[in-house]
Amino acid sequence: MQMNRRKLLKGATALVAASFISKPTFASGDTIKLGSLLDTSGIFDAYGKPMDKTARLAVEQINASGGLLGKQIEYILYDTQSNMALYTQFGKKLARTDNVDVMHGGILSASREAVRQTFRKRNIPYFYNVLYEGGVCDRNIFINGITPAQQVKTLVPAAVKKFGKKIYVLAADYNYGQITANWIKKYAEEVGAEIVQTDFFPLDVADFGSTIAKIQTAKPDMILSVLVGGAHISFYRQWAASGMNQKIPMASTTLGVGNEQNILAKEETEGVLVAYNYSQELPNALNQKLLADYKAKYGSIDDLHSTAVSHYEGILTWAKAVRQADSVKGADITVVLEAGLSIDTPSGQMTVDAKTHHSILDVHLCEFRNKKMEILESFPQQQPLDTQAVCDLIKNPNDNQQYEIKI
Amino acid sequence: MDLTAVIIVEILYTIASLIIISSGLAVIFGMMKVINFAHGEFMMIGGYATIIAVKSGINIYVSILIIAPLVVGIIGVIIERLIIRHLYGRLVDTMLATWGISIVLIGLATMIFGNTTEGITTPISGWQIGDYRINGYNFFIIMIAILIVSLGYYLLKFTKLGLIARGAMQDPNVASSLGYNPDRIYMTTFFIGSAFSGMAGGILAPLVGLTPNWGTAYIAKAFITVVVGGPSIITGLLSSSTLFGSVNQIFSFITTPVWGEVALLVTAIILLRLLPKGITNSIFRGKL
Structure with a gap:
């Protein structure tokens, strides 16, 4: 390689710059x-x-x-x-x-x-x-x-007591959704409730029209949503748009984790029952x-x-x-x-x-009221x-x- | 009985939404032979335009039917002038270029709106059919689809503009020797195609949670519908949407939405094997 003044300068600048960027990070101790x-x-x-x-x-x-x-x-x-x-x-x-x-x-x-x-x-x-x-x-x-046991163990019996014994589960189709659906089944059976149907949805499904009609055919006492991510938010919207939010109540293990209530309208989340470790x-x-x-x-x-x-x-x-x-x-x-x-x-x-x-x-059972998770009951030390x-x-x-x- | 009515409405709704999401692509890809990979992002921008317009107090129907198409149409023309016009007739190159545009648009939307979900509520409340309640917005979507198809048919078949556009797409040299400027015609057609894509995004915005990469969920379906439709734009769009919409919803009702999607794709594969140039290349030949 031929070396001239310009190249030398360039190289030297790079070397100096490099020594600033990768300043030694090993133990300073203080x-x-x-x-x-x-x-x-x-x-x-x-x-x-x-x-x-x-x-x-x-x-x-x-x-x-x-x-x-x-x-x-x-x-x-x-x-x-x-x-x-x-x-x-x-x-x-x-x-x-x-x-x-x-x-x-x-x-x-x-x-x-x-x-x-x-x-x-x-x-x-x-x-x-x-x-x-x-x-x-x-x-x-x-x-x-x-973990699912802490959350579902609180949510499902409370929801059954409040809404009734026929549950329709809608879950995201990956390990979290599948595992949580299993826990829901276990705790529902413990309190004598029945899962009438569990539907799994890939994360990119955004059209729930046929599902909403099927839910009405099954006539459950409540639906339980384990839906995850941006596409699934459509469900809450389409559910409210069909007016079903006035007829069949909903509980969820996921609504609110990413503060979805800030994106959805008040009537789309109103009354949904959730259970988390924290609420504002x-x-x-x-x-x-x-x-x-x-x-x-x-x-x-x-x-x-x-x-x-x-x-x-x-x-x-x-x-x-x-x-x-x-x-x-x-x-x-x-x-x-x-x-x-x-x-x-x-x-x-x-x-x-x-x-x-x-x-x-502690697990807190909450209900969405006016986009806020109002606490209904706290279950200490689960x-x-x-x-x-x-x-x-x-x-x-x-x-x-x-x-x-x-x- | 009530359930049958609900199922029929849902099927019509699915057909209508396929027509709506594919119409812009049918114009840009079907007529102009530009593989527009940024179609989904055009829809996404239409969605954001609608949400912003509604949130700043503009009537929701004005936002969906006027503002969203206009914004995306203008963006479409800018992209056409800067990039696409140099690539007419180079099918693979348009694919690469529009793919790049799609990435840039997703990036820009992320920078402007952040990587979070946005949304507005549907303007029409639920309808009661016997024991069932269905989304009233479905009827709006069905109406718009009928409107798009009839308007498109009328424009292409009965107006001079349609005739010129079809002629220029078929042979730009002849059109130009007859005194028409193919460059101008291409630009106008691209504007109309982009505007349709933008309107599709606006129409779907109240039904979904909008994110910058939301459009990618629709691109495959739109392409399948247009490709299987074949060379006749309106008839092709109508026939493939009807077929796919019915298959998808019937399977969704019998099983789950997952199998509905699977059934749609399997139908598409079988059809492309049997009719590789699309439905309207063999059946309904020569129709518009």
């Missing part, structure tokens, strides 16, 4: 590194963006109160762009190059499974703070999301403070959903464990967490279940029964898999 992987762009950003916001809020609050063990927390986030391949890549980067002390993140189950082993191998504790289908059994992971309407002081802080920092609480709140609570749980253990090492905080660490959060008390590393938490049925980390501490739970 901060605690909280690593995170979230989809803050792409099709799942409705979930990921508010999670990133609450994480920043949590870190800011902990740092403002003096940090952990006298050190400030450094928040390292990679945007995985709703692309599962990037989880593997950035997960390795967090574990090997950035040497983070803890990992909080992952949204879809697929993304969690893509990085779970990476952090396990490096003994970096992994907090997965999202509602999911249950069954993960791994001593390195801590999960505070609500919770009156407790911690929730009021979170809402105020979030509003002060970001201007609006419209996008604050239950997943973002449980992400916030996951970080607080970890921080409490670090303080009690007086260490950030995975082995040390695991001991503290497994002792049944309990923490008061905006959504109620959360207690770590030593057997499964899942969370024992056990993650589904995962408990298959996973026992006290007996088998080396277990490392996601069980498919037979019902």
